[in-house]
Amino acid sequence: MSLFFRNATILSMDKVHGVTPFSGDLLVEGDRIVAIGANLPVPAGARVIDAGRKLLMPGLVNAHLHSCETFFKGRYHGMPLEVWMLYSYPILMKEPISERLLYLRSLLTAMESLKAGVTTLVDDFFDPPGFDLNRLKLVFDAYDHAGIRANVSHCVIDKHVFDTMPYLRELMPQDLQDEVEGPSITPDEYIAYCQAVFATQHGRAGRLGFMISASAPQRCSTEMMQAGMGMAQAKGVAYHTHVLETKTQAVTGPKFYGRSLIRYMHEIGILTPNTTIAHSIWVSEDDIALMGEAGCSVAHNAISNLKLGSGIAPIRRLLDAGVHVGLGTDGLSSNDTARIFDVMRLAALLHEIATPDTERWMTAAEVLRSATIEGARTAMLGQVTGSLEVGKRADLLMIDLSGYDYMPLNRLDHHLVYCENGSSIRMVIANGEVVVEDGKLLTIDEAEIFAELGELLPAYLAEHAYLENLNARFEPYIREMYRRATVQNIGINRYQGDMPLWPGPDRRAG
Structure with missing residues (x-):
């Protein structure tokens, strides 16, 4: 059926109108x-x-999410990332989550996202210890059934977990080290699986895609x-990775x-236009210049970065360098909601304390771009979604x-970024x-999904509590x-983001 929206206020986010609204009609036929x-x-x-008023x-784009965390919403606080991962991604595990709960977890992620106005999500899925095509298919099944657009x-x-963080081998008692097995997958095996x-x-379904994800340069050979980069470039998809998220990772490179x-x-050839970097907090001026020259992207996870005490990303300098910046919630354990509207508001406000130079604060228009068209570009979907244009897929919100x-x-872009929380979505x-x-x-x-989760989750969470104690x-x-x-x-990186964290002269570029 065709959808005809009459007499709407339209915020197209295209190159012609940007964030300037205009009045008109919009026609959807099929998927476009x-x-x-x-x-x-x-x-x-x-x-x-009738779209009057x-x-x-x-539709909003969630540029970085881990569906594997959805059942741990509200479970952890007061932990830096490396400690938090010990519980949300346990070193010692039992059997992987059941297939039914795997499907329901992905479905719940999509359900919450859609109701919050997210029509496209990027799920950096993690399913230790193995790589099972049938299990990954359940994630695609869930996103297919929910109706969302997803890059998975x-x-x-x-690399062995104790070789991914500095000092850990020398600190960890040998008896604990002996309990932990390392990963066994080879590059050839991973590429065959991806193929x-x-x-x-x-x-699948005209809206589901696969992308390549090497967790982080310190976690992979x-x-x-x-x-992975070779395959991403051959397939024309994003190459997703986590870089310089924490103070620990700033030390890891040197x-x-x-x-x-x-x-x-x-230097190893994986900083390219296909590359999307989650976080990018502890980057130097030299790093930013390299990122801009490469034309890569960043998924900015403002709420998660604060909850885990990771820091404030230097978004203004990244934008100035020509880096594409999208917005992500990160997983629903390190953020606790799938609402990109929440991330938009914090991203706009957070950078106002990052520098006293008011002209360098993020504007509402920039935040809106990051939540829509720039977010789509970080997923290499900028020609498909992220703006309202003839020929693009019909991913859109109607807001009262x-x-x-x-x-x-007063100013629509300000209302959307500073006032809206998703409750006006119709x-x-x-x-x-x-x-x-x-x-x-x-x-x-x-109601049916919530009822089933109510029956299945208590036993699963009790089992996870056992793992938490084991890993403590x-x-x-x-x-x-x-x-x-x-x-x-x-000593390595005195300045984080646009704000000096320790006394000393402000050495911001420009």
Whole structure:
């Protein structure tokens, strides 16, 4: 069925209008936007939607998410990333999550995302200890059934966990080291697995794609990183990785490679336009210049970065260097919601304390771009979604402008970034299909899913609590590693983001 939106306020985010709204009609046929303009003719058989006092805008893009954390929402606080990972991604594990819960976890992630206005998500999926095509298919099944657009990876690590952080081998007692097995996958095996995923899942339903993900340059061998990049470039997909997220990782590059992790990536050929870097907090001026020259992207996870005490990313300098910046929630354990509107507000406000130079603060328009078209570009989907343009896929939101958040209506971009929290969403369309209307998810029976989760989750979480206790024995040594790295970091990278963390002259570029 065609969808005809009449007399709407339209925020297209395209090159012509940007964040300047205009009035008009919009026609969706099949999965695409086929017309935008004033007084368009109504096609026979179209569903006509009165969009007076309503805003049409692109669906939001979540540029970085880990669905494997969704069941740990609200579970942890007061831990830096390296300690938090000990519990959310346990070193010692039992059996992987059941297939049914794996499917439901992915489905729940998509359900919450859609109701929050996210029509495209990037799921950096992690499923230790192995790589099972049938299990990954369940993730694709869930996103297919929910109706969301998704780029899904299967994150790879081929280094032993104790070799991914500085000082840990010397700190960790040998008896604890002996309990932990290392990963066994080789670059050839990972590439063969990815080929199978591309052959069976990539392009599914016209909105699901596969991407390559090497977890981080300190967690993967050079051969694994390069093999993944070769495949990403051959397939024309994003190469997703985590870089310089924490103070520990700022020390890791010089300690392991004698240079920053970004320079190491540059030298081994994996800093490219396909590269999307999650976090990018502890980057130097030299790192930023290399990233800009490479034309790579960053997924900015403002809330997660604060919750884990990681730091404030230098977004203004990254933007100035020409780096594409999208917004991500990160996993729902290090963020606790799938709401990109929350990330937008914090991202806009956070950088106002990063520098006293008010002209360098992030603007609402820049934040909106990061949440839409720039987010799509970080996933290499900029030609598909992220703006309302004829020929693009119909991924859009209809927002009610008659409520508290828009009364009175001053500057629309400011209202969307500083006032909106998703409660004004009246309709979500993904790939031309109405998936949410008046607060109701139309593709999935929410009550049925919640009831099943209510039955299955207590036993699963009890089992996870057992794993938490088992892994707690490692925590003192990881905390000491974090303390040493933090002290060492002061000498390696005194300045983080745009704000000096320790006394000294402000050495910002420009």
